[in-house]
Every structure is written in structure tokens, then in C-alpha cells.
Amino acid sequence: MSDAENSATAPQDDEKVVSRPRDSQFSAISPNAAGWFGAGLVGLALVCFVLVNWSTPTSSLGSAALAGTAILAIGLVALIVLSRAVGIVEPSAALGLPPGSIRALLALGLAIVFVSVASWVLGGLFDPTGRAISTVQMARGDVDAYRKNYPDRDYIIGETSVPVKSGTPTDVIVKVYLKQDQGMLDMAKQILTISATVLVTVVGFYFGSNSSSEALKSALAGLQGGAAGPATPDAVLGVGREIAGVATDVGKKMTALGSDPMAPLAAALRAASPDVQAKLAGTLVDAQQSFDSLKAAQTDLIAKADRAKELSATVKPDSSAADLMQTRDQLVALRTGVTEASRKFDQSLAAFTAAKDAILQGTAK
Structure with a gap:
């Protein structure tokens, strides 16, 4: 080989040698970087959770479900990144996570939904008052006439005395609430029953799938053991x-x-x-x-x-x-x-x- 050919091929070899570390540097994520990234995702999930709960009523079931879904999704992404960084990757499994991870997350999510729905339903059952209609401050002598506008069968009226100076007429704050609709309570009970049924089904599927997987592994191990006799x-x-x-x-x-x-x-x-x-x-x-x-x-x-x-x-x-x-x-x-x-x-x-x-x-x- 001539000197010219050697000089022509030398830069190419050097370029290959230099490019390998660059490729390997960007093709892998170090566990330290993945840990910080996962911690950042968890922090982002917590911030989203606080913002959603701060900007919506605390008694809203929709906000609780939305916040729970957000933190679960971001936590799942963090789990995927961390598992890939430490080398726990299953190409044949869902999202590359270890087998059973998705089933466990689904069961956990359904458990969270069930707890949210149950707390909402039980809160409605034990609270007889519904939506607030009006809040009026008036003299105590006018309360009876005001009550006639709201029949007791449909409304609940509460009175709160207002502190005043001595010798002046006493005022009261009258708050009018709708009574809880029995049809809504029955619907809430049905929702609770449906949620419990879905939860039991998913949890049973989770444990049943685990049992089937273990039985399949045992059977395959027995067959392989028999073949390797x-x-x-x-x-x-x-x-x-x-x-x-x-x-x-x-x-x-x-x-x-x-x-x-x-x-x-x-x-x-x-x-x-x-x-x-x-x-x-x-x-x-x-x-x-x-x-x-x-x-x-x-x-x-x-x-x-x-x-x-x-x-x-x-x-x-x-x-x-x-x-x-x-x-x-x-x-x-x-x-x-x-x-x-x-x-x-x-x-x-x-x-x-x-x-x-x-x-x-x-x-x-």
C-alpha cells in the first residue's frame, strides 16, 4: 500500500475512532441523570396535583380524578425512564416494564377511583343539605315571613345570629339549601356499586393473571426439566x-x-x-x-x-x-x-x- 493511500485512510480511521464515544455517549442514559430526571417528573406531578386542587373546589370528584390521573401518568413515565436506565427492560412486555407492572398500575388506579367515588357517595349520604340557594341577613322578626317562601319539604333553612351592640334589634343570617334529591342519592349508590364491581373484577384479573403466569412458568420448567433429564x-x-x-x-x-x-x-x-x-x-x-x-x-x-x-x-x-x-x-x-x-x-x-x-x-x- 502506498503512502498516499495510507494518508487517505488514516483520517477515516481516526474519524471512526472519535465517533464511537460520541455515539455511545448519546445512546445511553446514565443512572444518575435518569434519577434526577425521574425526580423532576415526580416533582412536576406534585406541582400539577397542587395546582389542580388549588384552582378547583376541594369537594370536586372530577378534580380529584384528574389530579390522580396526572400524577399516575407522570409517575409512570418516571418509572419507565428509571427502569430503562438501570437496565430493567422487557422488550416483549408492555412499555418495556417488567411483566405484571401494567396490571398492578391498573389495579392501583381502579382502587384510587373506588376510594374517590366511595368518599363522594358517603359524603352525600351523610350531608342532608344540597346546593346553597341564598344567604340573606335580616331582622329576626322577618324570618318567619321569609320561611314561607321555601317549603320544608324541599328546602333546609339555617339561622345564624349576628353579634350586635346592646339595645339594638338582633339580626340573623338566613341560609337556604336545597334538600338532597333521593334520586341522586340512589344514582350515587349505583355508581358506588358499579365501581366496587369493576374494582373486584380488575383485582381478581390481576391476581388470576399472576397465578396463571406462575402456573405456566411451572409447567414450562417441568417440561424443560423433563427434557433436560x-x-x-x-x-x-x-x-x-x-x-x-x-x-x-x-x-x-x-x-x-x-x-x-x-x-x-x-x-x-x-x-x-x-x-x-x-x-x-x-x-x-x-x-x-x-x-x-x-x-x-x-x-x-x-x-x-x-x-x-x-x-x-x-x-x-x-x-x-x-x-x-x-x-x-x-x-x-x-x-x-x-x-x-x-x-x-x-x-x-x-x-x-x-x-x-x-x-x-x-x-x-
């Missing part, structure tokens, strides 16, 4: 015998159907009346499709069983442990495929049997 010649040949047994069972079921099980069905339908033929034509098509699926499943199963037989033939008493493990893994994979093919065969057989019975019963004279 000792690779002895007898154990490997045992897997091959299982596959052969499934293939034999499927072959017996197929033989029991006869050489051409569709022929009697087609003949019975041809001998039926035109109305019956029109009615059962679709059923005959379903039977043919189910029978084709039967044959396809059996063909797949036979191919896998033949492959398992070939692998079993390679197992010798003096086979090495590495060869036995390789053969065992291949046979276990074949056993999984054979089990799936057998399941499809049984489903197709059930569908074919149902269609066959419907045709034979519909064409019986």
Missing part, C-alpha cells in the same frame, strides 16, 4: 416409543373410518329428496373438508414418526453422551410436533363425525 439410551428410545404409540393410535382411528368414508355419505345424499339435498349440501362440504384435514394431520404425523424411527435407529448402547443429548433433543421436538398433529387429528375427527351423523340422520327414511 439424563440422556441414557433407554430414555432416548422411550421418547421414540411414545411417538410411535401416538402414530399407531391415530392409524387405528383412521382405519376404523374405512377405506372411503365419504362414499356412503355422498350416496345417502344422492338418494335423498331435493329439499334434503339442498339442506345438507353444506354439511357434506364440511365433512369433506374435515376428512381432508384428517388425512393431512395423519400424513404429517406419519412423517414425524418415520423421522423419529430413523433417529431411534442411531441410538446404540455405546453412543456418546453428546450424541444421545442431540438425538434426545430432536426426538423431544418431534414429540411436540406429533402431539400437536394428534390434537388437530382429533379435532378434525370430531368435526367429521358430527357432519357424518348429521347427514345420516337427515337422510334416514
Whole structure:
């Protein structure tokens, strides 16, 4: 290589070397920076919470729900940033969080909503007064005439004495409130019941999902543990015998159907009346499709069983442990495929049997 070529390639190499730290610097977030960012988000959530509660009535259920939603959303963003910074990332899970995080957040959010609704409903039940209508200061002697304008069945009137100098008439402050509407209270009770039902459902789903996940993990661990057992010649040949047994069972079921099980069905339908033929034509098509699926499943199963037989033939008493493990893994994979093919065969057989019975019963004279 000439000196000119070396001088031409040298800057490029230097540029690559220099650019790598720059890329790595901006492609990752340090835990320290992520911690400060997460703390800032939490602080922002608290500020939003204070502003919402300061600018709206404290008894407003909507403001409480809005503030709770805001702080939960910002806290979720902070949790995502922190989890990514420390390396807790699950690409297959929602938002990259550890499995179960979203279910836990939903359950927590529903619990907050339930507590808010419950406090609102109970506050309305224990407070008989409704919206304030008027507040008037008047002489005590005028109160009775003023009360006549507001019937007791619809309004609640409260009186508060006003401190005055001695020797002067006493004034009172009269406040008029609407009575709580019984229909609104009933609706509030229904809302509370619905919220409790939703809360119980979501919490049950959360714990049920966790139980299902644990059961699935245990089952997979058991299967993997069984597959990772000792690779002895007898154990490997045992897997091959299982596959052969499934293939034999499927072959017996197929033989029991006869050489051409569709022929009697087609003949019975041809001998039926035109109305019956029109009615059962679709059923005959379903039977043919189910029978084709039967044959396809059996063909797949036979191919896998033949492959398992070939692998079993390679197992010798003096086979090495590495060869036995390789053969065992291949046979276990074949056993999984054979089990799936057998399941499809049984489903197709059930569908074919149902269609066959419907045709034979519909064409019986």
C-alpha cells in the first residue's frame, strides 16, 4: 500500500475512532441523570396535583380524578425512564416494564377511583343539605315571613345570629339549601356499586393473571426439566416409543373410518329428496373438508414418526453422551410436533363425525 493511500485512510480511521464515544455517549442514559430526571417528573406531578386542587373546589370528584390521573401518568413515565436506565427492560412486555407492572398500575388506579367515588357517595349520604340557594341577613322578626317562601319539604333553612351592640334589634343570617334529591342519592349508590364491581373484577384479573403466569412458568420448567433429564439410551428410545404409540393410535382411528368414508355419505345424499339435498349440501362440504384435514394431520404425523424411527435407529448402547443429548433433543421436538398433529387429528375427527351423523340422520327414511 502506498503512502498516499495510507494518508487517505488514516483520517477515516481516526474519524471512526472519535465517533464511537460520541455515539455511545448519546445512546445511553446514565443512572444518575435518569434519577434526577425521574425526580423532576415526580416533582412536576406534585406541582400539577397542587395546582389542580388549588384552582378547583376541594369537594370536586372530577378534580380529584384528574389530579390522580396526572400524577399516575407522570409517575409512570418516571418509572419507565428509571427502569430503562438501570437496565430493567422487557422488550416483549408492555412499555418495556417488567411483566405484571401494567396490571398492578391498573389495579392501583381502579382502587384510587373506588376510594374517590366511595368518599363522594358517603359524603352525600351523610350531608342532608344540597346546593346553597341564598344567604340573606335580616331582622329576626322577618324570618318567619321569609320561611314561607321555601317549603320544608324541599328546602333546609339555617339561622345564624349576628353579634350586635346592646339595645339594638338582633339580626340573623338566613341560609337556604336545597334538600338532597333521593334520586341522586340512589344514582350515587349505583355508581358506588358499579365501581366496587369493576374494582373486584380488575383485582381478581390481576391476581388470576399472576397465578396463571406462575402456573405456566411451572409447567414450562417441568417440561424443560423433563427434557433436560439424563440422556441414557433407554430414555432416548422411550421418547421414540411414545411417538410411535401416538402414530399407531391415530392409524387405528383412521382405519376404523374405512377405506372411503365419504362414499356412503355422498350416496345417502344422492338418494335423498331435493329439499334434503339442498339442506345438507353444506354439511357434506364440511365433512369433506374435515376428512381432508384428517388425512393431512395423519400424513404429517406419519412423517414425524418415520423421522423419529430413523433417529431411534442411531441410538446404540455405546453412543456418546453428546450424541444421545442431540438425538434426545430432536426426538423431544418431534414429540411436540406429533402431539400437536394428534390434537388437530382429533379435532378434525370430531368435526367429521358430527357432519357424518348429521347427514345420516337427515337422510334416514
